[in-house]
Amino acid sequence: MRIYNTLTRRKEEFVPRDRGKVGIYVCGPTVYGYVHVGNARPYVFFAVLARYLRSRGYRVTLVENITDVDDKIIERAREEGTSADEVARRFADAYIEDTGRLGLGRPDIEPRATEHIGEIIDLCRRLEEAGYAYETGGSVYFRVERFAGYVKLSGQKTDQMQHSEPEREGETKESPLDFAVWKAAKPGEPSWESPWGRGRPGWHIECTAMSLKYLGESFDIHGGGRDLVFPHHENEVAQAEAAGGKQFVRYWMHNGMITRREEKMSKSVGNIFLLREFLKEYDPRVLILFFVGSHYRSPLEYSRENLDEAASRLERFRNCFWRLDELLAAVEAGQLAGDGDAAALDQAVAAAEEEFHREMEDDVNTAGALAASFGLVRAVNEYAEAGQKQGAVSRGSLQRARAALASQLGILGIEFTAEDYQGGELEQELLELVEQREQARRAGDYAAADAARDRIRAAGYEVRDTPQGPKLVRRD
RNA sequence: GGCGACGUGGCCGAGUGGUUAGGCAGAGGUCUGCAAAACCUCGUACAGCGGUUCGAUUCCGCUCGUCGCCUCCA
Numbered sequence: 261m262r263i264y265n266t267l268t269r270r271k272e273e274f275v276p277r278d279r280g281k282v283g284i285y286v287c288g289p290t291v292y293g294y295v296h297v298g299n300a301r302p303y304v305f306f307a308v309l310a311r312y313l314r315s316r317g318y319r320v321t322l323v324e325n326i327t328d329v330d331d332k333i334i335e336r337a338r339e340e341g342t343s344a345d346e347v348a349r350r351f352a353d354a355y356i357e358d359t360g361r362l363g364l365g366r367p368d369i370e371p372r373a374t375e376h377i378g379e380i381i382d383l384c385r386r387l388e389e390a391g392y393a394y395e396t397g398g399s400v401y402f403r404v405e406r407f408a409g410y411v412k413l414s415g416q417k418t419d420q421m422q423h424s425e426p427e428r429e430g431e432t433k434e435s436p437l438d439f440a441v442w443k444a445a446k447p448g449e450p451s452w453e454s455p456w457g458r459g460r461p462g463w464h465i466e467c468t469a470m471s472l473k474y475l476g477e478s479f480d481i482h483g484g485g486r487d488l489v490f491p492h493h494e495n496e497v498a499q500a501e502a503a504g505g506k507q508f509v510r511y512w513m514h515n516g517m518i519t520r521r522e523e524k525m526s527k528s529v530g531n532i533f534l535l536r537e538f539l540k541e542y543d544p545r546v547l548i549l550f551f552v553g554s555h556y557r558s559p560l561e562y563s564r565e566n567l568d569e570a571a572s573r574l575e576r577f578r579n580c581f582w583r584l585d586e587l588l589a590a591v592e593a594g595q596l597a598g599d600g601d602a603a604a605l606d607q608a609v610a611a612a613e614e615e616f617h618r619e620m621e622d623d624v625n626t627a628g629a630l631a632a633s634f635g636l637v638r639a640v641n642e643y644a645e646a647g648q649k650q651g652a653v654s655r656g657s658l659q660r661a662r663a664a665l666a667s668q669l670g671i672l673g674i675e676f677t678a679e680d681y682q683g684g685e686l687e688q689e690l691l692e693l694v695e696q697r698e699q700a701r702r703a704g705d706y707a708a709a710d711a712a713r714d715r716i717r718a719a720g721y722e723v724r725d726t727p728q729g730p731k732l733v734r735r736d
Numbered sequence: 737g738g739c740g741a742c743g744u745g746g747c748c749g750a751g752u753g754g755u756u757a758g759g760c761a762g763a764g765g766u767c768u769g770c771a772a773a774a775c776c777u778c779g780u781a782c783a784g785c786g787g788u789u790c791g792a793u794u795c796c797g798c799u800c801g802u803c804g805c806c807u808c809c810a
């Protein structure tokens with residue numbers, strides 16, 4: 261598998277540190293507000309990456325942090341007149357609830373900064389002892405000049421920088437580039453005892469401490485949004501490598517930004533769309549399909565048109581599964597021979613599988629992989645058309661095609677169940693309406709037939725006439 | 737000012753030195769009482785200008801445009 265590594269700015273063959281195992285750390289949210297659609301992109305992408313790697317036999321450990329102590333949280337608590345702790349807990353719960361509805365499961369480990377204060381202090385102390393950090397006014401700063409590898413990830417030029425983290429009151433930084441790894445507590449702020457007095461973690465230290473704790477040195481993949489490259493990830497590299505001496509991360513992966521009218525979606529711009537609002541209107545799978553429809557490193561425009569297109573794609577997949585299941589049911593019921601030609605469809609399945617994996621192997625090209633899945637959909641439909649005409653299909657072929665399609669979409673995080681088109685037990689009343697419509701049709705009373713269909717539609721179902729008779733499909 | 741990315745047919749969006757992306761929308765056709773779903777057919781697109789090459793959308797340079805980072809930010 262080839263992966264684009266931000267560190268080297270090119271695609272590289274992926275070789276995990278430990279054979280057969282992959283450790284992935286993704287920067288999760290700082291919980292001072294509800295997650296928006298932009299935040300959801302890395303969440304979805306790295307879940308997909310983990311799924312793909314697992315499907316290839318790797319044992320994957322996916323770690324996604326929750327930063328629950330931070331300036332913004334404190335600020336929000338002050339605005340609300342509540343405690344930082346309460347704010348963090350509320351939005352951490354909301355984050356888990358909202359992302360949970362995407363149906364991708366949870367990361368293996370979701371560590372919280374406040375539960376790793378000991379590790380963070382320890383890391384700060386090691387940096388200080390090694391001369392890479394110094395104390396001033398109860399805070400501890402990273403001495404950027406001392407670390408030769410600074411800027412190797414982002415490629416920034418430190419002498420051309422426009423800004424730097426401002427000094428805090430009562431503190432004196434040696435250089436404007438230096439950044440806080442530990443912040444002295446101000447009155448009313450959450451704080452913990454430390455060698456430098458009461459304080460709290462600095463900007464980026466929690467990710468370094470927690471990733472090293474759960475994945476060890478030189479772990480495989482560290483991910484997050486493109487906007488985190490500098491300073492967040494650059495500083496993580498500095499902290500980890502200054503403290504440990506070894507390479508921090510082997511492959512850095514950064515997803516592109518979700519945009520709104522060509523502009524990055526972010527809280528500061530004020531153009532965010534909350535995930536929970538999205539989910540009120542759309543099926544969660546629409547968001548996933550929207551994301552995987554483009555390459556993860558590309559910017560992606562959040563618009564009604566693009567979401568509706570994703571919804572149409574979802575519908576095409578859904579119809580394909582519906583058709584597959586109808587055909588298999590027809591075979592079971594003896595309405596269709598099950599021993600028809602297998603070669604045509606089997607060949608298409610093999611081709612689609614090959615293409616799907618080839619695309620995923622190429623820097624997780626989900627858009628290309630999706631094209632392979634659509635190719636399989638077409639092959640199934642063509643095969644079904646022919647099979648209906650000839651009155652025979654291959655039961656085994658259909659099952660293999662279904663399994664392949666389900667597997668591919670499953671890797672992309674999209675699953676279908678019978679609920680999607682049946683909605684459980686059909687009500688007697690509906691079945692009677694279908695029967696009424698059939699009788700009306702046979703009698704040539706099409707006005708009555710159409711009226712029955714309208715009533716069925718009003719009940720949330722659509723009638724589709726097939727060679728095996730009328731079938732009901734759920735509509736949302 | 738510095739660093740970086742991108743500009744593909746009506747729209748979204750992959751990709752490649754010469755051979756089909758895919759989807760959505762649209763037109764026609766098949767099937768159907770009509771629908772729905774599906775199938776078939778239909779679009780010589782690669783910002784502009786130079787260069788390298790037998791040949792460039794794909795490589796190089798310049799121009800224009802858009803975006804991201806350099807400040808919290810997925």
